[in-house]
Every structure is written in structure tokens, then in C-alpha cells.
Amino acid sequence: MKTSKKSAAIGHQHQNRHYALKLMTAIAVSAFGTIAVNAAYAQSTSSSILGKAPTGSTITVHSDKGITRHGSPNDTGRYNLPALIPGTFVVSLERDGKTLATVQGVPLFAGRASEVDFACDNDQCTGSFNH
Structure with missing residues (x-):
């Protein structure tokens, strides 16, 4: 049983890292999109x-x-x-x-x-x- 609990814990850690990576990617993409939109807006005001x-x-x-x-x-x-x-x-x-x-x-x-x-x-x- 120790092995299966350990495997389950490792599986959860891997899954948590996967979600964390997805979250960081989404934040980075959102930040880049905001910067790009603001830059385009700034250019169009003149x-x-x-x-x-x-x-x-x-x-x-x-x-x-x-x-x-x-x-x-x-x-x-x-x-x-x-x-x-x-x-x-x-x-x-x-x-x-x-x-x-x-x-x-x-x-x-x-x-x-x-x-x-x-x-x-x-x-x-x-x-x-x-x-």
C-alpha cells in the first residue's frame, strides 16, 4: 500500500505542476495581449x-x-x-x-x-x- 499512496502523491504533484504551468502560461499570454492592445491603442491616438x-x-x-x-x-x-x-x-x-x-x-x-x-x-x- 505504501507504494500506491506514494504513486498517488507523485501523480498529484505532477498534476499540480501541470495546472500551475497552464496558469502561468495563461497569465503570460494575457499580460502580453494587454501590452499589445495598449501599444496599438497608443499608436492610434495620434x-x-x-x-x-x-x-x-x-x-x-x-x-x-x-x-x-x-x-x-x-x-x-x-x-x-x-x-x-x-x-x-x-x-x-x-x-x-x-x-x-x-x-x-x-x-x-x-x-x-x-x-x-x-x-x-x-x-x-x-x-x-x-x-
Whole structure:
């Protein structure tokens, strides 16, 4: 009888270890899933304002939450101001310290970019928000 009690005790220990391993695995998977979901959520809370503008100019954005950012178009006339929080923005085209055109009321939603294009013709610049 001693042998069967000992075998039963070893069997219970093995079974307990098996359940403990399953529990630890479930906890680890849950923790990783929570981290992954939070990371994805954090990434989707920001967005960008992008568009076309004359080279050699500066694009400035001001949000209704007090954020100001500056950027410049690349050689092909494209600009992108990333990592902006949702809100309403005023987007301005500037050159040599002067504001040439302004687009007001540009909405920015989480995970979505808004496009604002600027064009200049004979020193007259205009901007447009593309919905």
C-alpha cells in the first residue's frame, strides 16, 4: 500500500505542476495581449497633417489645445507633420517670417490624417483643406 499512496502523491504533484504551468502560461499570454492592445491603442491616438506646399516655405500648425509644430516640404513639395493629437488646427504657410496663407478649422481625428494643400501664383498664396 505504501507504494500506491506514494504513486498517488507523485501523480498529484505532477498534476499540480501541470495546472500551475497552464496558469502561468495563461497569465503570460494575457499580460502580453494587454501590452499589445495598449501599444496599438497608443499608436492610434495620434495622427498627422500632410499635403503639398511650395519648396522653401514653412508649414506651421497650431492646435486648439496649445500645440504648435513646424515643418518644411521636401524637394517634391510634400510635407508631413506626424504625431499630432486630435483636435482642431490652424495651418499656415510661411516664408521669410511672413504668413502667406492660412487654413482654419482643420479637424484632426485619431488615427486619420488631414490634408491641407497650399499653392502660390504670382505672390498670391491660397490654402485648401481636402476632406
